[in-house]
Amino acid sequence: xxxxxxxxxxxxxxxxxxxxxxxxxxxxxxxxxxxxxxxxxxxxxxxxxxxxxxxxxxxxxxxxxxxxxxxxxxxxxxxxxxxxxxxxxxxxxxxxxxxxxxxxxxxxxxxxxxxxxxxxxxxxxxxxxxxxxxxxxxxxxxxxxxxxxxxxxxxxxxxxxxxxxxxxxxxxxxxxxxxxxxxxxxxxxxxxxxxxxxxxxxxxxxxxxxxxxxxxxxxxxxxxxxxxxxxxxxxxxxxxxxxxxxxxxxxxxxxxxxxxxxxxxxxxxxxxxxxxxxxxxxxxxxxxxxxxxxxxxxxxxxxxxxxxxxxxxxxxxxxxxxxxxxxxxx
Numbered sequence: 553x554x555x556x557x558x559x560x561x562x563x564x565x566x567x568x569x570x571x572x573x574x575x576x577x578x579x580x581x582x583x584x585x586x587x588x589x590x591x592x593x594x595x596x597x598x599x600x601x602x603x604x605x606x607x608x609x610x611x612x613x614x615x616x617x618x619x620x621x622x623x624x625x626x627x628x629x630x631x632x633x634x635x636x637x638x639x640x641x642x643x644x645x646x647x648x649x650x651x652x653x654x655x656x657x658x659x660x661x662x663x664x665x666x667x668x669x670x671x672x673x674x675x676x677x678x679x680x681x682x683x684x685x686x687x688x689x690x691x692x693x694x695x696x697x698x699x700x701x702x703x704x705x706x707x708x709x710x711x712x713x714x715x716x717x718x719x720x721x722x723x724x725x726x727x728x729x730x731x732x733x734x735x736x737x738x739x740x741x742x743x744x745x746x747x748x749x750x751x752x753x754x755x756x757x758x759x760x761x762x763x764x765x766x767x768x769x770x771x772x773x774x775x776x777x778x779x780x781x782x783x784x785x786x787x788x789x790x791x792x793x794x795x796x797x798x799x800x801x802x803x804x805x806x807x808x809x810x811x812x813x814x815x816x817x818x819x820x821x822x823x824x825x826x827x828x829x830x831x832x833x834x835x836x837x838x839x840x841x842x843x844x845x846x847x848x849x850x851x852x853x854x855x856x857x858x859x860x861x862x863x864x865x866x867x868x869x870x871x872x873x874x875x876x877x878x879x880x881x882x
Contacts, residue, residue: 559843561648561685563587565677570668572660575634575747575771576621578764581656583638585673588651591683593807594642596624596632596652608632610639612805612828618821620762622802633658636801636821637747641669643804644738646678648685664746664770666797670739685843690812694837696826703823705812705831709850710734715795715816722750723774729792733809742800744786745793751775799824806832811846 570583588595598606605628608614616625623633632652638659642650644666662668695704716728731742749763749771757763772790773780787793795816802824803810810831816823831837841849 558646558680559684559847561591561681561683562646562678563589563649563681564647564673565679568672568676570660570662570672572662573765573770574656574658575661575664575765576762577633577656577658579656579658581654581658581660583660584653585676586651586653587679588649589681591649591681593648594639594650594652594804596635596654598630598632598657599653599655601630606630610635610805611807612825612832615805615825618825620757620821622805622821622825624805631657634661635659635805636798637661637666638669638801639804640797640801641666641673641743643800643809644743645670645673647673649681661747661765661770664748664772665794666743670743674739686808686840687843687846688806688808688810689839689841689846690810690831691837691839694827694831696823696830698823701818701820701823703814703816703819703827705810705814705827708811708813711809711811711814713796713799713814713816715792715799715819717792717795718818719774719791721776723777723779724748724791727789727792729789729796731793731796742793742797745790745797746770746772746786747794748772748774748791751780795819803828808840 564585564587566587568585571580572583573580592609594610596608596610597603598608608624608626608630610624614624614626615622616631617623617633621634622636623631624635625631632654638652690705690707693704693706695702711733712730714728714730716726717724718726731737735741747770749757749766751773754763754766768781772785779785798821799814799816799819802821803814806828
């Protein structure tokens with residue numbers, strides 16, 4: 553899978569439906585992804601709200617909250633929260649345009665990863681549209697920080713994501729992971745990594761209105777040096793990989809593939825949003841170009857995918873994960 557597999561913009565080929573609970577609200581929601589011939593990007597529509605007020609565009613200027621997840625809010629105050637895993641799945645599968653209908657305020661968490669989104673998008677198929685894709689090429693270093701936390705873009709001819717984590721005294725410890733989108737390994741390397749939390753924080757989070765739908769079936773629970781879940785880690789570096797997944801979803805809100813080396817140390821949704829906002833705030837930081845212009849600039853060495861949309865089979869998914877431990881449907 554790749555976010556840059558085609559010169560042309562895409563949508564899904566048929567409607568996909570999901571039912572699940574929101575990890576923070578605990579509410580059950582019905583989610584539908586619908587094809588569209590419009591090239592406006594990812595559009596969220598709250599079906600429990602009058603249509604003239606229920607549309608929320610996936611854009612950086614609509615990000616209203618980044619506490620534990622990313623929330624989008626339109627001018628009418630209508631919100632959709634926990635959008636990052638779905639945004640990452642659409643981006644990783646190379647989907648530029650889709651209507652996301654939901655009958656409540658939070659995207660279902662499913663199993664805490666993007667796996668089910670990706671599998672269903674593949675099964676639905678991808679439809680090529682007539683409009684050419686554009687990319688945002690970073691021209692100079694852009695960096696944000698908060699204490700010992702940091703995130704940055706470095707100029708590059710290709711797109712990559714590198715994260716490092718440091719949770720001393722826990723089962724996570726120090727982890728790092730790098731993902732290059734030209735590797736075509738989103739499904740194998742990133743999509744299956746689950747969100748995580750810490751046992752000592754659960755009660756305080758619930759009292760604050762978060763994690764009401766958090767279960768061992770939709771998150772990894774870390775209790776100091778122990779993993780509470782019976783299911784094993786899916787990767788040795790699952791925690792770092794999930795941070796890559798989150799970053800891909802947060803950065804996809806820019807509306808374009810961002811051609812740069814992304815680096816994050818102890819980062820999260822807030823720093824990701826600040827980084828994209830800082831990037832976009834100064835036009836000297838970036839250059840918007842068509843995919844054809846980008847391909848001509850970097851040459852075939854960096855463009856590894858063809859224009860034909862191809863699916864990755866489940867067998868390849870199982871066989872190619874570098875440090876894959878286990879896989880469980882459902």
